[in-house]
Amino acid sequence: MQARQLSFAHGAIWLVEGLRLWRRNPALLTFASFTYLLLIVLVSSLPLLGQPVAFLIMPALSLGVVNTCRAIDEGRKAGPEILFSGFKQNLPALVTVGGIYLVGNLLVLASTSLFDGGLLVKLMSGAVQLDPEADEVPGLATSLIAATLLSTPVVMAYWFAPVLSGWYAVSAPKAMFFSFVSCLRNWRPFLAFAITMMLFYGLLPGVVIGILGLISPFLSTLVLLLLPMLLVPVLFASFYINIRDVFGIDLRDDAPDDEQQAG
Numbered sequence: 001m002q003a004r005q006l007s008f009a010h011g012a013i014w015l016v017e018g019l020r021l022w023r024r025n026p027a028l029l030t031f032a033s034f035t036y037l038l039l040i041v042l043v044s045s046l047p048l049l050g051q052p053v054a055f056l057i058m059p060a061l062s063l064g065v066v067n068t069c070r071a072i073d074e075g076r077k078a079g080p081e082i083l084f085s086g087f088k089q090n091l092p093a094l095v096t097v098g099g100i101y102l103v104g105n106l107l108v109l110a111s112t113s114l115f116d117g118g119l120l121v122k123l124m125s126g127a128v129q130l131d132p133e134a135d136e137v138p139g140l141a142t143s144l145i146a147a148t149l150l151s152t153p154v155v156m157a158y159w160f161a162p163v164l165s166g167w168y169a170v171s172a173p174k175a176m177f178f179s180f181v182s183c184l185r186n187w188r189p190f191l192a193f194a195i196t197m198m199l200f201y202g203l204l205p206g207v208v209i210g211i212l213g214l215i216s217p218f219l220s221t222l223v224l225l226l227l228p229m230l231l232v233p234v235l236f237a238s239f240y241i242n243i244r245d246v247f248g249i250d251l252r253d254d255a256p257d258d259e260q261q262a263g
Contacts, residue, residue: 003160003182003246010245011189012196018238025072026233032068032083033233036061055102059094059162060086066163069240070249089166096172097161104154111150112143120147156183163243186246193242201231 022029039061044054063086071078086094112120116139122128160179164170170178183190205227213220243249 002248003178003185004248005185006189006245008188008192011186011192011242014189014193014238014241014245015196015200015234017241018234018236021069021072021237021241022230022234028068028078028080029072029233029237030229031080032065033236035080035083036065036236037232052102055105056095056098058101059097059158059165060084060089060091062086063089063094063162063166065236066240066243069237070244073240073244086162086166090169093165093170093172093175094162097158097165097175100172100176101154101158101161104157105151108147108150108154112147115139115143115146120144153180156180159183160243160246163247182246189242193238197235201235205231 040054040058043057044051046053061083064083067085068078068082071082109121109124119128119140120143157176157180160182161172161175164175164178165172209220209224209227212223
């Protein structure tokens with residue numbers, strides 16, 4: 001397990017490779033992606049403990065999506081149950097990863113109070129609602145920028161951590177440290193990946209829907225409704241591709257035994 005340092009250009013092809021992976025089994029990958037999102041939303045909506053529990057199970061569920069992508073990449077047969085295979089792979093460490101990720105996000109959110117007097121915290125918790133007629137909310141823009149900057153290292157620490165804990169039995173703190181370092185070493189391809197995502201998920205859908213709207217409003221509406229069925233699973237597949245490329249995974253020889261059984 002050693003992270004490779006990739007070039008800037010390498011990150012630009014992750015979405016393309018994700019699209020190719022999706023085309024190999026669109027039904028399974030679409031099911032895994034949307035079921036993951038649905039479960040996180042449903043658990044988060046539970047009163048009192050819903051959101052903390054969602055953070056705790058998120059690493060295991062996300063590992064299940066990665067296992068789904070890996071099974072497709074290897075050409076192995078897999079059913080919907082593979083989404084829950086992450087719960088069989090070093091679950092205590094995965095739950096700890098989720099707990100650390102939760103604490104990190106809470107600290108980031110709390111730190112924004114230095115810029116807006118706690119307004120963002122109240123907005124996120126639903127304690128107050130933003131006035132749509134207000135021209136400007138003092139400190140809110142600054143706190144949003146601060147939250148973005150401060151949350152970046154937290155996301156970097158989480159990015160590869162579920163895979164490192166689940167596949168390689170690495171402890172949660174070590175997995176998050178290695179994840180942060182791996183992302184830092186590969187900031188160039190991740191920058192290219194971010195630019196590619198902005199073009200693919202921001203500019204391209206708008207252009208396509210705009211052109212279709214000139215031809216047929218009904219057709220543009222239909223495509224608008226169906227587009228997430230492509231964009232969401234391709235995004236998840238591209239996450240798997242960057243994991244595979246950064247760690248140079250040998251698809252057939254490197255899979256942990258419990259993952260092979262889950263597939």
